[in-house]
Amino acid sequence: MTVxxxxxxxxxxxxxxxxxSKNEVSEISNDVCEDLKESPQRxxxxxxxxxxxxxxxxxxxxxxxHPLLERLRFLSISANNLDEFFMVxxxxxxxxxxxxxxxxxxxxxxxSEQMMRIxxxxxxxxxxxxxxxxxxxxxxxxxxxxxxxxxxxQADERGALKQIFTDKVFPLLTPLAIDPAxxxxxxxxxxxxxxxxxxxxxxxxxxxxxxxxxxxxxxxIELPEQIRADGTPxxxxxxxxxxxxxxxxxxxxxxxxxxxCVFRIVRDSDIEVExxxxxxxxxxxxxxxxxxxxxxxxxKINAKAPEALKKFLIKEIEAEEQDVVEVDxxxxxxxxxxxxxxxxxxxxxxxxxPRFPERIREHNGDFFAAIREKDILVHHPYESFDVVAGxxxxxxADPDVVAIKQTLYRTSKDSPIIAALIEAAEDGKNVTALxxxxxxxxxxxxxxxxxxxxxxxxxxxxGFVEYKTHAKVSLVVRRENGELRSYTHFGTGxxxxxxxxxxxxLSLFTASPAYGRDAGRLFNYVTGNAEPDHLEKIFxxxxxxxxxxxxxIEAEIQHAKAGRLxxxxxxxxxxxxxxxxxxxxxxxxxGVTIELVIRGICCLRPGVxxxxxSIEVKSIxxxxxxxxxxxxFGNGHGLPSPEAKIYITSADWMPRNLDRRVEAMTLIxxxxxxxxxxxxxxxxxxxxxxxxxxxxxDGHFIxxxxxxxxxxxxxxxxxxxxxxxxxxxxxxxxxxxEYAPPPKLKPLG
Numbered sequence: 165m166t167v168x169x170x171x172x173x174x175x176x177x178x179x180x181x182x183x184x185s186k187n188e189v190s191e192i193s194n195d196v197c198e199d200l201k202e203s204p205q206r207x208x209x210x211x212x213x214x215x216x217x218x219x220x221x222x223x224x225x226x227x228x229x230h231p232l233l234e235r236l237r238f239l240s241i242s243a244n245n246l247d248e249f250f251m252v253x254x255x256x257x258x259x260x261x262x263x264x265x266x267x268x269x270x271x272x273x274x275x276s277e278q279m280m281r282i283x284x285x286x287x288x289x290x291x292x293x294x295x296x297x298x299x300x301x302x303x304x305x306x307x308x309x310x311x312x313x314x315x316x317x318q319a320d321e322r323g324a325l326k327q328i329f330t331d332k333v334f335p336l337l338t339p340l341a342i343d344p345a346x347x348x349x350x351x352x353x354x355x356x357x358x359x360x361x362x363x364x365x366x367x368x369x370x371x372x373x374x375x376x377x378x379x380x381x382x383x384x385i386e387l388p389e390q391i392r393a394d395g396t397p398x399x400x401x402x403x404x405x406x407x408x409x410x411x412x413x414x415x416x417x418x419x420x421x422x423x424x425c426v427f428r429i430v431r432d433s434d435i436e437v438e439x440x441x442x443x444x445x446x447x448x449x450x451x452x453x454x455x456x457x458x459x460x461x462x463x464k465i466n467a468k469a470p471e472a473l474k475k476f477l478i479k480e481i482e483a484e485e486q487d488v489v490e491v492d493x494x495x496x497x498x499x500x501x502x503x504x505x506x507x508x509x510x511x512x513x514x515x516x517x518p519r520f521p522e523r524i525r526e527h528n529g530d531f532f533a534a535i536r537e538k539d540i541l542v543h544h545p546y547e548s549f550d551v552v553a554g555x556x557x558x559x560x561a562d563p564d565v566v567a568i569k570q571t572l573y574r575t576s577k578d579s580p581i582i583a584a585l586i587e588a589a590e591d592g593k594n595v596t597a598l599x600x601x602x603x604x605x606x607x608x609x610x611x612x613x614x615x616x617x618x619x620x621x622x623x624x625x626x627g628f629v630e631y632k633t634h635a636k637v638s639l640v641v642r643r644e645n646g647e648l649r650s651y652t653h654f655g656t657g658x659x660x661x662x663x664x665x666x667x668x669x670l671s672l673f674t675a676s677p678a679y680g681r682d683a684g685r686l687f688n689y690v691t692g693n694a695e696p697d698h699l700e701k702i703f704x705x706x707x708x709x710x711x712x713x714x715x716x717i718e719a720e721i722q723h724a725k726a727g728r729l730x731x732x733x734x735x736x737x738x739x740x741x742x743x744x745x746x747x748x749x750x751x752x753x754x755g756v757t758i759e760l761v762i763r764g765i766c767c768l769r770p771g772v773x774x775x776x777x778s779i780e781v782k783s784i785x786x787x788x789x790x791x792x793x794x795x796x797f798g799n800g801h802g803l804p805s806p807e808a809k810i811y812i813t814s815a816d817w818m819p820r821n822l823d824r825r826v827e828a829m830t831l832i833x834x835x836x837x838x839x840x841x842x843x844x845x846x847x848x849x850x851x852x853x854x855x856x857x858x859x860x861x862d863g864h865f866i867x868x869x870x871x872x873x874x875x876x877x878x879x880x881x882x883x884x885x886x887x888x889x890x891x892x893x894x895x896x897x898x899x900x901x902e903y904a905p906p907p908k909l910k911p912l913g
Contacts, residue, residue: 204272206749206775207767208863210740211253211269211278215285216865217764218245220785220857222289223867225296229854232307233504233511234787236300240501243293246286247354247430247498254282255432255461258487270742270767283486294493297500307511308398309503311384311494314410317402321387325402328385329411333404336381339415342372348480351376353431353458356383356496358408359477361423361470362416370422372476375415377404383499401503405495425469427477428495432458460487467492513787516889518548518665531555532562532642535651535673539834542671543845544657545788546888549664552638552671553580555653559640560588566648567594567641569687572613573634574658581659582613589621596623598690600633625691627826631706633690634821635828636814639683650680654702654830656792656812667791670812670845672830672837676701679830690826703829705815710743710822712829716797716809717747717756724755729802731757733846735794738765739781740818752778757802761849762859763790765818771861783865786855787885795829796842804842812841840894848906852884882907 222242225235260267260275268274273281301311310316317325342348351357356377363370377383383404390398405426412421463483465474467490478488494500506512521540527533531554534540542551557580559565568588575581589595599614614624627633636655641648657669674680678700685696686704695707703709717732724730732751739745739760745768748758758779760768770779784790793816797809815827832838853872857865869881891904 204268204270206769206772207270207742207745208769209269209271209273209278209281210765210767211249211257211282212285212863213765213767214249214253215282215289216863217783217785218242218249219289219292220783220865221245222292222296224785225300230787231511231513232300232303233309233508234513236304237501237504239293239296239300240498240504242289243497243500246289250430250462251353251433254279255459257282258459258461259432279486287489290489290491293497294491297494297497307508308392308396309508309511310398310400311503312400312402314402314406317387321400324388325385325407326411328387329407330414333381333385333407334411334414336378337375337408337415338378340374340376341416342374342480349374349376351429351481353429353433355379355429356405357427358405359425359427359473360409360412360416360421361473362412362419363422365418365420372473373416373419375408377408382502383496384503386503397507399507403494423470423473425466425473425477426495427463427465427481429460429481430462430464432461460484463488464491464495466490466495516545518545518550519892520548521551521893524551524554529554531558531673532651532675536675539672539674539676539837541837541840541893542673543840543888543893544664544669544671545666546668547893549661551673552653552655552659552664553584553661555640555651555673556581556584556638557587559642559651560584560591560593562642564644565593565640565642567596567639569596569598569637569639569683570659571598571600571633571635571637572659573600573632573636574663575613575660576662579613579659580661582616585617585622586620589617594623595621596625596687596691598625598627598633598687600627627690628693631824631826633826634814635686635704635826637683637686637828639680639687641680649675650677650683651675652679652683654679654683654812654828656794656814667789670792670794670841672812672832674834676833686826686828701831701833703811705822705825705827705829709813709815709827709829710741713744713795713817713822714747716795717744717751719799720756720797721751721754723798723800724751728800729798729805730755730800731759731796731798731803733759733794733796733803733842733850734817735761735790735792735846735849736816737763737791737793738816738818740765740767740816741822742767742819744817744822748779749775752776759803759850761790761846766859769861769863770859776861781859782850782852782868783857783859784849784852784855784884785857786883790849792845794841794846796846804847806835806838808838808842810838810841836894844894844906848882848884848887851882851907854881854883855885 221238224230225239225242227235257275257279261279266274269278304310340346340349358375360373361370362373381404384401385404385407387400387402392398409421409424412419460481460483463478463481465477465488521542523540524531524534559568568585570581570585585595585597597617618624636657636659638653640651642651652674654672655669657664657667682699682702685699688694689696703712720730720732739762748768752758752775756778760779760781761784762781763783766781768776768779768781770776770781793813795811795813796803798805799807799809801807810832811829812832813827813829815821815825815829821827832841853868856868858868859865887906
């Protein structure tokens with residue numbers, strides 16, 4: 165692929181649809197700059213910033229540079245994201261409102277004011293989802309993939325559908341008449357149901373009925389594949405809610421449909437743990453049962469359904485008026501991803517096989533020998549998660565390994581990490597697993613893993629009640645030449661082989677004794693509440709990470725004031741912490757150049773004269789989910805520079821990560837790894853044009869390629885994901901491979 169030779173800052177132009185009036189810009193400048201240090205307008209609202217991120221995800225569904233089914237996947241992801249946003253964030257705000265809380269957010273909004281803006285934005289977002297669904301489904305039909313209504317069924321398909329329904333759906337359905345003897349049933353979180361008004365033959369008084377749609381059944385039924393006239397396959401799907409009404413006589417014998425309505429429920433799914441909980445596992449078992457019965461935060465219902473039936477369902481569900489959303493279109497857009505498979509590869513991203521570090525191959529697959537030679541940085545998903553799993557597997561099978569310690573926040577159903585830890589424990593090794601059961605939506609899975617590990621003889625620790633343990637650390641202790649040697653893994657992402665194929669993350673492997681000692685101190689802190697008296701190569705939250713981060717920013721301020729080059733580069737998922745943001749504002753005012761790659765939430769307002777002139781923020785949204793966290797300080801030499809201070813971390817710059825979680829931030833000292841992170845990974849991210857969005861001082865995001873004219877675009881189309889799929893990483897590349905560097909940055913200033 166052609167790469168540009170230098171980075172160019174995005175021109176701050178706006179498409180007409182994103183334009184902001186001169187009055188609005190003036191208002192921002194006056195209100196914010198008049199009192200830079202006190203005005204709440206120096207922060208963007210956290211919830212609205214997240215909705216901005218989900219809008220960027222949704223806009224990828226309209227990006228014609230992506231294959232068609234990948235666009236459908238982006239649409240599905242945006243809907244799934246929105247469900248989770250309501251289950252957690254909106255549920256919290258609604259509880260505040262019920263409790264009469266009027267405390268304002270960083271940007272000065274009360275909970276009710278935030279909800280008003282959220283409802284406005286989510287309404288627009290949902291309308292856009294429906295528009296894009298109609299557009300994408302039309303394109304899908306042209307390629308031979310159709311989601312049809314019942315009246316579009318052909319004669320032979322009707323017979324096939326009846327057979328499928330009879331064999332695979334009907335046995336799982338429970339038709340429910342609603343009357344004094346049959347009260348309205350409980351509909352669980354994310355539950356679908358079809359409500360009916362029915363009239364039994366020979367009677368004059370209609371009654372209400374309900375058919376909940378079970379989660380064990382596929383939402384979309386695939387009909388037998390056909391071949392079109394041009395020889396291409398035709399795949400047709402019909403939704404369950406469109407199927408059930410046409411087999412009404414199997415469910416409610418001798419009844420006539422008078423009215424029908426489909427609805428879907430989203431419930432409060434956040435969990436609060438009492439600090440006094442003596443048995444954390446038992447407490448969570450109780451809370452998880454309560455989650456199913458959480459308060460309703462959203463009820464989606466057919467807009468065109470008869471009014472009387474809608475009112476009946478809303479009343480019986482006990483939904484509050486502001487939680488009811490009428491949908492003119494398809495519901496459950498998140499489940500559209502279920503119809504995507506590999507049968508139409510031309511409609512998907514080109515398959516990509518992760519590489520395996522050549523240096524480990526050069527050592528005949530001996531992870532310990534390769535790591536002893538030199539630190540290795542593995543860049544997921546471009547390099548395989550098999551490196552991480554293989555490291556633990558080798559430790560489990562190696563007779564010289566005496567101990568393994570492992571953090572587990574999220575992992576997969578058939579986790580190779582869990583299997584290796586069980587094998588190691590059964591082999592008599594000393595194995596400790598720090599399982600975080602407060603990992604949202606993975607609590608049940610983590611409790612099952614914990615019990616499996618305990619049965620195998622693993623020492624399972626659940627960490628602190630008041631803190632989540634979010635650090636990603638493995639520590640292997642091996643007996644070599646009569647002495648103990650530590651091998652350590654520090655990561656930015658979870659020990660999860662599935663997400664490691666789509667999340668960008670970093671895995672550092674080192675045999676340096678200092679890193680091993682620090683990893684041991686981290687485990688001792690969590691397992692024995694033994695706060696370390698000092699740390700050598702890492703910082704930890706909630707102990708000292710935030711303080712050290714502020715100290716590093718202050719050091720850059722002093723470099724700038726002394727006339728030295730001063731720069732900060734950082735890449736993360738979210739930037740929310742007000743102390744960090746205010747310190748970055750202070751650094752900008754001192755002349756520090758600050759480049760931030762923030763995928764999701766960003767509460768910092770960049771590019772405001774007198775406040776954040778030298779701060780630029782971009783977001784990368786594309787084929788892979790940006791998840792790695794990297795922090796770079798120029799250290800008096802600017803960036804990029806061999807003298808820069810570089811860290812990788814499990815923590816975003818959010819109060820929860822810096823104050824209420826156990827996190828690790830790891831110093832990078834090995835020159836090759838340092839160069840890989842700074843000169844390769846960060847430079848490539850800052851150079852990306854094709855998947856980047858630039859955050860404006862008014863809160864709008866502009867797609868960077870929309871700021872380029874045709875001539876610029878022809879020579880400036882660098883895509884960071886494509887670059888890393890095509891180019892080897894530095895530290896694990898082996899002696900025989902050549903390195904193609906990313907485009908060079910212009911000198912700072």
